[in-house]
Amino acid sequence: MRQVTGTTFRLTLLGSLALLVACSQQPAAEDSASTTTAATAPATQPTEAGIKPAPRLANGMVNLGLAAGERGFWGSSGSIYGRGRLSAATNLLIEEVPFQPWAKALYEFRQANNEKDDPHSRCLPGGPTREIETVNGFEILQMPELNRVYFVFGGGEHSWRVVYTDNRPLPDIDNPDTIPVYMGYSSARWEGDTLVIESNGFNEKMWFTQGGLPHTRNLHLTERFSRPDFDTLNYELTVDDPGAYKKAWTGSFSVKWNYTSWDGSDAGEIHEYFCQDNNRDVQHMIGN
Amino acid sequence: MNRKSRIKAGCALLSGWILAVVAAVALAQEGHPLTGSWSGSRIVDGKSSRVLMVMELQRDQTISGYVMEQGKRAPLEAVVLDPQTWSVSFTLAAADSGLHYKVEATFEDMGSATNRKLIGKWTEGNASGDFMVGLN
Numbered sequence: 266m267r268q269v270t271g272t273t274f275r276l277t278l279l280g281s282l283a284l285l286v287a288c289s290q291q292p293a294a295e296d297s298a299s300t301t302t303a304a305t306a307p308a309t310q311p312t313e314a315g316i317k318p319a320p321r322l323a324n325g326m327v328n329l330g331l332a333a334g335e336r337g338f339w340g341s342s343g344s345i346y347g348r349g350r351l352s353a354a355t356n357l358l359i360e361e362v363p364f365q366p367w368a369k370a371l372y373e374f375r376q377a378n379n380e381k382d383d384p385h386s387r388c389l390p391g392g393p394t395r396e397i398e399t400v401n402g403f404e405i406l407q408m409p410e411l412n413r414v415y416f417v418f419g420g421g422e423h424s425w426r427v428v429y430t431d432n433r434p435l436p437d438i439d440n441p442d443t444i445p446v447y448m449g450y451s452s453a454r455w456e457g458d459t460l461v462i463e464s465n466g467f468n469e470k471m472w473f474t475q476g477g478l479p480h481t482r483n484l485h486l487t488e489r490f491s492r493p494d495f496d497t498l499n500y501e502l503t504v505d506d507p508g509a510y511k512k513a514w515t516g517s518f519s520v521k522w523n524y525t526s527w528d529g530s531d532a533g534e535i536h537e538y539f540c541q542d543n544n545r546d547v548q549h550m551i552g553n
Numbered sequence: 554m555n556r557k558s559r560i561k562a563g564c565a566l567l568s569g570w571i572l573a574v575v576a577a578v579a580l581a582q583e584g585h586p587l588t589g590s591w592s593g594s595r596i597v598d599g600k601s602s603r604v605l606m607v608m609e610l611q612r613d614q615t616i617s618g619y620v621m622e623q624g625k626r627a628p629l630e631a632v633v634l635d636p637q638t639w640s641v642s643f644t645l646a647a648a649d650s651g652l653h654y655k656v657e658a659t660f661e662d663m664g665s666a667t668n669r670k671l672i673g674k675w676t677e678g679n680a681s682g683d684f685m686v687g688l689n
Contacts, residue, residue: 365614367585370636374664382664384583469584470666481584481610507612508585552664 317495319458322407327458329414329492330405336524336533338402338419343518345394345474345502353517359476368479368509375477381552384471388422388540390447392473393464393488394502396421402523402535405490414453414460419535428453428462435465438482445482447471460490481508496522582666582688585610587634587641593686595622595654595675606686608632620645620652627652639663641671653677656684 312318320332331337343351346359364372375382385391385399393416397403401420408415412431418424428451436443436450443450445468453462464486467473473480487503501517504510526532540546582589591606608618608629616632627650632643639660645652658673669688674681 367614367634367636370639371586374639378664382666384666469588470582472583479584481588483612508610508614 319492319495322409324409326407326409326455327492328407329460329490329498330407332495335495336531337522338404338533338535339397339498339520340402340523342398342500342520344398344476345504345516345518346476346478351519351521353519356516356518357514362478363511363514364479365509365511371479372477375472378552379550380477381550383477383550385421386546386550388544389471390422390424392467392471393426393448393451393462393486394474395472396424396426397500397520398475401527401538404535417535419538421540423537423539424448426451430454435463438466445469449484449486456489458491460488462486462488462490464488478504479509480504480506483508498522585616586639586660586663586669587616587632590689591671591686592689593670593684595684596682597680598682604684604686616643622652625651641673658684 320328320335322328341351343353344356345352346357346362348354348356348358359372362369380386385395390396391399396416396418399418399420401418403419404417406415406417409430412429414428414430416426416428418426426448430453432454433452435452438445443466445466447468447470449464450466451462451464453460455461465484467480467482467484467486469480469482472478473484473486484504484506487505489499489501491499493499498520499517500520501515503513503515505513524531524533526534527536587608588610589608591604591608593604593606594601595604596602602622605621606618606629608616611617616629616634618629618632620627620629627645627647630644630646632641634641640657641659642655642657644655654675654677656673656675658671661670661672662668666688670685671687672685673683675684
């Protein structure tokens with residue numbers, strides 16, 4: 266049963282990817298009523314204060330991704346703990362995170378060893394939050410007619426994540442047929458202009474944030490994405506994992522829009538990068 | 554369905570459930586450092602005895618699991634992890650299990666998901682010996 270479920274899951278992933286590619290190749294003119302990213306409202310203009318408002322899709326919904334006539338992708342981010350730069354001033358300091366004793370000791374162990382055992386440095390997926398934190402940027406593609414939002418990550422293992430907006434329930438993680446996965450199982454809703462994603466079913470083969478915050482299979486994430494202006498994506502994460510934390514806790518950071526490619530050109534496109542290709546990270550991960 | 558068939562079906566269901574549980578915890582590597590399936594040996598009278606062990610963190614922060622050795626299976630009792638020293642102790646004491654000993658061990662290469670080990674001693678009365686398992 267587990268093998269069949271796994272095969273079904275892989276087929277579903279492949280099918281979804283095929284849909285993603287097919288949809289991205291549809292000319293906008295063929296579907297003028299579509300609310301995909303191809304059917305966005307005209308390019309946004311800066312306000313008198315010089316702040317560009319968040320773009321919107323043709324149906325008025327906020328567009329968390331690239332707008333027609335624009336270029337770029339989401340780039341630098343902050344952390345859900347600690348303060349300063351892009352990390353929220355209201356974040357918990359690391360010493361305030363409500364770790365279970367073993368999780369605190371494990372986090373400190375990882376820090377004391379310069380994160381030498383980080384699976385992400387071995388090119389394994391890092392879960393949704395870690396992928397957002399990873400360099401090389403990401404894109405968000407809203408496809409409301411498919412009840413999906415895709416996250417396409419340029420860093421690490423160059424992976425992607427699908428979030429469903431069809432009100433599907435999250436799986437029962439105690440059901441042996443629920444295979445724990447890196448990105449978790451995600452179901453999202455819109456609260457005004459905020460995309461709220463609930464996820465569970467994570468495996469324990471990754472570090473779900475930079476720095477190595479521990480988690481267990483009980484991890485439940487609530488992510489809130491909003492775009493107060495064109496150049497800013499606000500990300501708020503509530504971590505609920507009684508296995509690793511004494512209570513649920515929340516942190517947030519901003520992500521900035523990146524107009525240039527990493528080679529400095531103004532194409533504003535994510536370049537091809539695969540961690541697996543010529544990975545020289547591991548040999549340097551020797552700790553103390 | 555006769556009694557024999559019911560017993561067969563029950564055994565198949567139970568076996569499937571055990572395999573599913575083992576497979577589920579075998580995936581665990583970066584969470585609680587004890588969670589997962591382990592294999593190794595216990596030295597008894599100078600001879601190596603193959604040990605298989607499954608451990609899993611429960612929601613109440615206790616660790617449950619079992620040891621399989623010499624065709625016997627014993628639940629873990631009183632599993633204690635001291636995260637300050639990364640030392641571990643547990644006992645096998647169930648009366649009908651056929652396995653009765655205490656293990657005191659510490660982690661080696663604790664941060665590694667591929668090379669993590671528990672190395673220490675087992676004791677039962679005046680008998681004792683080495684105990685070593687690695688995370689599968």
